[in-house]
Amino acid sequence: MNLRDRRIQYETAGLNFEDLDESPIQQWHAWYIEAVEAELPEPNAMAVGSIDSDGMPDSRIVLVRGFDDDGLTFFGNYNSAKGQQLDANPVASAVFPWIGLHRQVRVRGTVEMLPGHESDAYFASRPRDSQLGAWASPQSEVISGRDILNERHAEFAEKFAGVEVLRPPHWGGWLLIPDVFEFWQGRPNRLHDRFRYRRDDVTQEWMIERLAP
Numbered sequence: 001m002n003l004r005d006r007r008i009q010y011e012t013a014g015l016n017f018e019d020l021d022e023s024p025i026q027q028w029h030a031w032y033i034e035a036v037e038a039e040l041p042e043p044n045a046m047a048v049g050s051i052d053s054d055g056m057p058d059s060r061i062v063l064v065r066g067f068d069d070d071g072l073t074f075f076g077n078y079n080s081a082k083g084q085q086l087d088a089n090p091v092a093s094a095v096f097p098w099i100g101l102h103r104q105v106r107v108r109g110t111v112e113m114l115p116g117h118e119s120d121a122y123f124a125s126r127p128r129d130s131q132l133g134a135w136a137s138p139q140s141e142v143i144s145g146r147d148i149l150n151e152r153h154a155e156f157a158e159k160f161a162g163v164e165v166l167r168p169p170h171w172g173g174w175l176l177i178p179d180v181f182e183f184w185q186g187r188p189n190r191l192h193d194r195f196r197y198r199r200d201d202v203t204q205e206w207m208i209e210r211l212a213p
């Protein structure tokens with residue numbers, strides 16, 4: 001179908017102010033559970049935006065691996081493009097594209113590296129081949145072909161043969177600490193529901209406002 005003519009009506013029950021949890025993290029979690037129940041693909045995938053040293057935005061999908069009242073955690077290579085960007089400019093945006101439910105959640109905030117012991121604990125829970133992959137892949141660097149990856153994977157498989165694969169020092173987690181959370185629910189006639197949570201500067205309490213779609 002012509003791109004111009006692709007258009008669907010979002011026949012959903014909508015999102016009401018009364019139904020929102022006072023904590024945006026808990027509201028995110030309630031919607032995450034609904035995304036899981038709806039069997040959306042990779043419901044914990046979010047597109048993370050960061051800013052490079054020229055002030056240019058960049059974004060990529062990562063998987064959320066944990067959450068608590070402080071924020072959302074995700075993992076990757078600290079030397080990668082995102083690692084360097086988040087190190088130099090520790091702010092990020094994120095969006096969960098839960099399109100199958102006519103929903104999106106947007107987050108903006110600051111980013112901190114997780115303490116080593118938390119990265120160790122998550123790394124230890126990963127399948128062994130993924131652990132070796134973290135050693136083998138110089139993420140975001142230019143490489144000559146796949147062979148180098150396979151060779152390095154085999155090299156590290158040999159190095160760690162019979163012993164636990166340690167977390168590489170260049171691999172770990174980040175905590176995205178939200179300042180702003182927005183929940184979007186598609187409604188008919190493009191009159192969607194949008195609610196934004198942001199922290200009150202003085203009280204640090206979350207305030208919820210309805211935004212025009």
Ligand SMILES: Cc1cc2nc3c(=O)[nH]c(=O)nc-3n(C[C@H](O)[C@H](O)[C@H](O)COP(=O)(O)O)c2cc1C
Nearest residue numbers: 042045060061062063075076077080081082083140
């Ligand atoms: C579904 C999906 C899940 C992904 N999960 C992660 C992840 O959890 N961590 C990660 O570093 N990269 C993940 N990636 C790969 C990133 O999108 C990206 O290619 C990689 O992190 C390098 O990005 P950078 O060069 O901007 O650092 C995932 C990609 C997809 C499509």
